[in-house]
Every structure is written in structure tokens, then in C-alpha cells.
Amino acid sequence: xxLELGDSDPSESRGSEGAGxxxxxxxPSRVTFNKRELSRILGLYGRKVASGxxxxxxxxxxxxxxxxxxxxxxxxxxxxxxxxxxxxxxxQGAWRVVSATGLIVKVGHELDRVLRELDKASLRVVS
Numbered sequence: 418x419x420l421e422l423g424d425s426d427p428s429e430s431r432g433s434e435g436a437g438x439x440x441x442x443x444x445p446s447r448v449t450f451n452k453r454e455l456s457r458i459l460g461l462y463g464r465k466v467a468s469g470x471x472x473x474x475x476x477x478x479x480x481x482x483x484x485x486x487x488x489x490x491x492x493x494x495x496x497x498x499x500x501x502x503x504x505x506x507x508x509q510g511a512w513r514v515v516s517a518t519g520l521i522v523k524v525g526h527e528l529d530r531v532l533r534e535l536d537k538a539s540l541r542v543v544s
Contacts, residue, residue, distance in 0.1 A: 448483045448503060450476075454528055458485050458499055461532050471496070497522070497535060 450458065465471040465487070473488040475495070482502040486495035498515045505511055510526035514534055523534040 447478045447480050448501060449478050450483050450485070450501060454501070457528055457532065461536055462487065464536070499532070499535075501528075 462471060462474055471487050471489065473491045475486045475488070477484045477486070481504060482500050484501075485499040487497045487499070488495050494517050496517055500513050500515060501511055502513070503511050505513075506526065509524045510531075512526070512528050512531040513524045514522040514531055516522050523531045525531045
């Protein structure tokens, strides 16, 4: 078997180079929700949909945070944003609930405690 100029010997080890696989990044490229977190958020969402308060949601994954937005109607701004920002986990807490006006409703280290603020029964005036 003869090799021509530019050909390489198949027995040469190149590692992952040339295999078509990108190298693994040292840090994750974006923040996501894990299965337990998403299950807890969707549980709250399901209860609010059943009560008629919420109608739609959106999930966004960014490099620094993951956001679960809740809408009353699809074409509106989100009523609330549930944000996970791991960089803030040692300071205020990785979790926060932000209202449509940008007001931070609740900040904390644990998702369940932050979601309790949204899970409270809505008080309505009945005449």
C-alpha cells in the first residue's frame, strides 16, 4: 500500500480531530432547568391554567440564565418570569420571580419557596 502526498496513514491517531465531533466545551454553553425543576414549575402552571389565570408559557435558555415566562394571553407580555441564574446562587439566590413591570416579587435559594409566592390563592372581591 502506498500513500500519496497529502494522504495520511489510517493507523495514525488523531483523537477527536477529523472525526466530525466538536470538542466538549469546558463550561455549559447555556443554563437549563433540570427535570425536577421543570416538573415543579409545570405543576404550578397546570394548576393556574385549570383555575383560568394563565393560558400560555415560553421557555428561554440563555448563557447566564434560564427563564420560564407565563402569559395570560399569547400576544401579551409575560405576567411573570421565573428565572434561574446560577451566578447569583451564593448571593441572593439563584431563583427569582419577576412581574410584568419588572418588579422582583421573590428571590431565593430554593425553587419551592420562590414558587410559593405565585401559588398563593388569588383573592377576589365578590359582590
